[in-house]
Amino acid sequence: MRRTAHSRILAVARLLIAVVAALAVGFVVYFAWAGRRATSVEAGIPQALADERASRIRDLTYEASFDIPATRSEPIHGSVTARFTLNEIAAPLVFDFAQAAEKFLGATVNGQTTSEVTSRNGHLIVPANLLVPGQPNEVTLTFIAGDEALNRQDEFLYTLFVPARASLAMPVFDQPNLKARWVLSLDIPDGWTAVANGATTGQIRLNNRTRLIFAKTEPLPTYLFAFAAGKFLIETGERDGRQFRMLHRETDAAKVARNRDAIFDLHHTALRWLEDYTAIPYPFGKFDFVAIPSFQFGGMEHAGAVFYNASSMFLDETATQNQRLGRASLIAHETAHMWFGDLVTMQWFNDVWMKEVFANFMAAKIVNPSFPEVNHDLRFLYLHYPAAYEVDRTAGANPIRQSLGNLNEAGSLYGAIIYQKAPIVMRQLELLLGADAFRDGLREYLKAHAMANATWPDLIRVLDARTPADLVAWSRAWVEERGRPQVTMDVKPDTAGGVTVALQVGDALAAQSGSGRVLVWPQTLRVVLGHRAHAVHVDVTLGDSGRAAFSQAPFPGEGGGAPTDVRWVLPTGGGLGYGDFVLPSAMLDALATDLPAIVDPLTRGAALVTMWDSMLEGRIPAARVRDALMVALPLERDELNVARQMGYLQSLFWRFSSAGERMALAPALETLLRDGLTRAATISLKSAWFSAVRSTATTPETIAWLRRVWNREEKIPGLLLSENDETDLALDLALRGAADAERMLDTQEARITNPDRKARFAFVRPAVAESAATREALFERFKDVANRRREAWVLEAMGYLHHPIRAGAARHLIVPALQMVREIRDTGDIFFPKRWADAALGGHRSPEAAADVRAYLDSLPTDYPERLRWVLLASADPLFRAATIVR
Numbered sequence: 001m002r003r004t005a006h007s008r009i010l011a012v013a014r015l016l017i018a019v020v021a022a023l024a025v026g027f028v029v030y031f032a033w034a035g036r037r038a039t040s041v042e043a044g045i046p047q048a049l050a051d052e053r054a055s056r057i058r059d060l061t062y063e064a065s066f067d068i069p070a071t072r073s074e075p076i077h078g079s080v081t082a083r084f085t086l087n088e089i090a091a092p093l094v095f096d097f098a099q100a101a102e103k104f105l106g107a108t109v110n111g112q113t114t115s116e117v118t119s120r121n122g123h124l125i126v127p128a129n130l131l132v133p134g135q136p137n138e139v140t141l142t143f144i145a146g147d148e149a150l151n152r153q154d155e156f157l158y159t160l161f162v163p164a165r166a167s168l169a170m171p172v173f174d175q176p177n178l179k180a181r182w183v184l185s186l187d188i189p190d191g192w193t194a195v196a197n198g199a200t201t202g203q204i205r206l207n208n209r210t211r212l213i214f215a216k217t218e219p220l221p222t223y224l225f226a227f228a229a230g231k232f233l234i235e236t237g238e239r240d241g242r243q244f245r246m247l248h249r250e251t252d253a254a255k256v257a258r259n260r261d262a263i264f265d266l267h268h269t270a271l272r273w274l275e276d277y278t279a280i281p282y283p284f285g286k287f288d289f290v291a292i293p294s295f296q297f298g299g300m301e302h303a304g305a306v307f308y309n310a311s312s313m314f315l316d317e318t319a320t321q322n323q324r325l326g327r328a329s330l331i332a333h334e335t336a337h338m339w340f341g342d343l344v345t346m347q348w349f350n351d352v353w354m355k356e357v358f359a360n361f362m363a364a365k366i367v368n369p370s371f372p373e374v375n376h377d378l379r380f381l382y383l384h385y386p387a388a389y390e391v392d393r394t395a396g397a398n399p400i401r402q403s404l405g406n407l408n409e410a411g412s413l414y415g416a417i418i419y420q421k422a423p424i425v426m427r428q429l430e431l432l433l434g435a436d437a438f439r440d441g442l443r444e445y446l447k448a449h450a451m452a453n454a455t456w457p458d459l460i461r462v463l464d465a466r467t468p469a470d471l472v473a474w475s476r477a478w479v480e481e482r483g484r485p486q487v488t489m490d491v492k493p494d495t496a497g498g499v500t501v502a503l504q505v506g507d508a509l510a511a512q513s514g515s516g517r518v519l520v521w522p523q524t525l526r527v528v529l530g531h532r533a534h535a536v537h538v539d540v541t542l543g544d545s546g547r548a549a550f551s552q553a554p555f556p557g558e559g560g561g562a563p564t565d566v567r568w569v570l571p572t573g574g575g576l577g578y579g580d581f582v583l584p585s586a587m588l589d590a591l592a593t594d595l596p597a598i599v600d601p602l603t604r605g606a607a608l609v610t611m612w613d614s615m616l617e618g619r620i621p622a623a624r625v626r627d628a629l630m631v632a633l634p635l636e637r638d639e640l641n642v643a644r645q646m647g648y649l650q651s652l653f654w655r656f657s658s659a660g661e662r663m664a665l666a667p668a669l670e671t672l673l674r675d676g677l678t679r680a681a682t683i684s685l686k687s688a689w690f691s692a693v694r695s696t697a698t699t700p701e702t703i704a705w706l707r708r709v710w711n712r713e714e715k716i717p718g719l720l721l722s723e724n725d726e727t728d729l730a731l732d733l734a735l736r737g738a739a740d741a742e743r744m745l746d747t748q749e750a751r752i753t754n755p756d757r758k759a760r761f762a763f764v765r766p767a768v769a770e771s772a773a774t775r776e777a778l779f780e781r782f783k784d785v786a787n788r789r790r791e792a793w794v795l796e797a798m799g800y801l802h803h804p805i806r807a808g809a810a811r812h813l814i815v816p817a818l819q820m821v822r823e824i825r826d827t828g829d830i831f832f833p834k835r836w837a838d839a840a841l842g843g844h845r846s847p848e849a850a851a852d853v854r855a856y857l858d859s860l861p862t863d864y865p866e867r868l869r870w871v872l873l874a875s876a877d878p879l880f881r882a883a884t885i886v887r
Helices: 005-039 047-056 253-278 321-336 349-370 376-392 407-413 416-433 435-448 456-464 471-480 508-513 585-597 601-616 622-635 639-654 659-679 683-696 700-710 723-735 741-751 755-768 772-781 791-801 804-819 821-827 832-841 847-859 866-885
Strands: 057-067 077-086 093-096 104-109 112-114 118-120 123-126 136-144 156-158 181-189 193-196 200-205 209-214 227-230 233-239 242-248 287-292 305-309 344-346 452-454 486-493 499-506 523-531 534-542 547-552 568-570 580-582
Touching: 047 057, 047 093, 093 136, 104 123, 156 287, 181 193, 181 227, 193 242, 227 305, 233 253, 242 253, 253 287, 253 321, 253 349, 253 435, 305 321, 321 349, 321 639, 321 683, 344 349, 349 376, 349 407, 349 416, 349 456, 376 416, 376 601, 376 639, 376 866, 407 821, 407 866, 416 435, 416 471, 416 523, 435 456, 456 471, 499 523, 499 534, 523 547, 523 601, 534 547, 568 585, 568 601, 580 601, 585 601, 585 622, 601 622, 601 639, 601 866, 622 639, 622 659, 639 659, 639 683, 659 683, 659 700, 683 700, 683 723, 700 723, 723 741, 723 755, 741 755, 755 772, 755 791, 772 791, 772 804, 791 804, 791 832, 804 821, 804 832, 804 847, 821 832, 821 866, 832 866, 847 866
Parallel strands: 057 181, 242 287, 287 305, 344 452, 486 580
Antiparallel strands: 057 077, 077 136, 093 123, 104 112, 104 136, 118 123, 156 227, 181 209, 193 227, 200 209, 233 242, 486 499, 499 547, 523 534, 523 568
């Protein structure tokens, strides 16, 4: 039967009514759900909240002001005005302010003072009815700033907001993909000065105080917004028309004068190089930096206001080559961040590694021309491979790129994998594409995302178009998965009297865990085959098959004699290969014997790193490595190799020798080191040798000599000790039970003229006390977060508390220290948890200490954060290996 027109109209009307009703119910449900979602938000900054805000907010600016009192104990009052456009107002708007509700003082929304803004679970909730869609909104929030991220001292303070700590100080949208332009004003006491991202545009006198107003910045995320204020001295410099300004608290005018020009020169060199490489001019106007005493990091890349650890900038006359290289690399690293991290910022902190890898990778390129005397391939090897292996060989290995559900866990993403392994991986990627294609891809990526955000897949898409290789598969192995390849080697004689070498990639981590994953890790190797001073290089590609093979003829005999056999094959010999390379035991022994005869410094370094890695994997005895180094070190002439060999010898002495072996070895080792000090031709080398003597001294003869040196009764020819040298020496002598230690420490404290260094010495001093009760009282103090604020001081003290000399007396402090790691993650800065765990475990080697740590790890609840568990496993790994190696 056919329906009439009228019935059809009625049917359509009913349908429309039903649709409208459904939509109405849907909107009610949505608004209710959205309201619940916003008002019941979890602590921290969950990714769901960050994604929602990023989709709603645009055209964001902040106007922030802080009133800084002269007295450290008085609170800092502040206000933030956020201006933005909202795409929609379906839900309340959530600001992040991780403070108690009473520190939120009031709100004005779009010109109306309101009490409807509420504090909940570390957030401020602005009701949707106070906001307008599609038009500018203005929200002003007044507050008492939290001190946790303001690093307040008696005479200065500085912000440190990475990764998501700005919300400890002020209400903001604390996420990297809501970049904003900032305007700042600071009210500061008389006699103080200040620096911020923007240039100072105004100064107003206010009754014995000064208000400084700073220019509006380019778009910056909250973690890059920064200021420092206090009693600072100011140095200025100009290079090719570019102005630099350095704030500092160094009172030694001669030290400032010695270092000043080099600091400005290194910044200028880095900026010029990066402008040329990226084809983008420096994007942030002014370039100021602050040298901060005992700064938690080496540096922090705040645009226009870089912060550095003062001790990394102002080097002593006795600085080693490594220290001078370290300063140059640090400056280049932070300068590279102006493009990689500041100009283009990661979308979310799961890609924080991207800014760090490019900063480190570019720094290695930038520094090279300034130090033509240095073997930079060797330095790259030492700077990256050992530290990356220290994590990647352990059960605590983690991927370069990790998932991250909440920014309150972002700090645990930092570590050797993103700082040291990632540059190795990036170098392999550059080799895969070619240097020019790689550079051009980076230029395209930077220009496409300038003043905005991007992800690792965004970069991979750009680079993938420049190579036939499958970069997605490459990225999965090297970037997305944890662990390192294990490369086994089969070496057989061939019919021509040479050898045939077959390499095979395996996955030891997958085998141990039974995960069943299949990874290949494509990479380029530069294999070295050798016999004492003879060596030949062979370039080998481990491609998608995970296999490679090649043959090598015997070496020609000397003087027309019989050909020389290949004694060893070193897949890492050219400084490229990354992984656990399993060499036959006979070849490891031959490498140990031939080490001083190998002509190329890079190959010697690669052999040394491979031997050390093999020792930790149980393939060569620690005593064999120690004996090889006792022979090789006096013959070594490359300063980088000298420093590395001395470092390994110190580890072998303190951690991989029994008490009896240590006692037997000490006289010979101290003689070797003191002879090296006498022979050293440069101040840099003398300083390195003296540091090794000081660190390993245990015999009465050497300790007495060091005491005479500290007393200034005896001089070291060619080496004038600095105040820092004497301070470290006094602490080391007290640790060793020097006679009348307290009087010696009193004298040393009186020698220190700089107030910041004097405060550091007074803080650390109880850690070397003879009294166990004094030392334990210091550790108990660290359980209060207020006493952990100066993290560098705390870590130095923890190193003394757990020094091998005190290991037995400190064993009972290990587990309490590990129990604090989770709280330290929540209250400290990004590197503190790993460094704390390293300091607590670094002096121990006994099976009993290892058993204590294993028992603690086994007792952790199933919901203990996985990344924090990885931190503990990586820190504990050297202890577990030492307990096995030393019997």
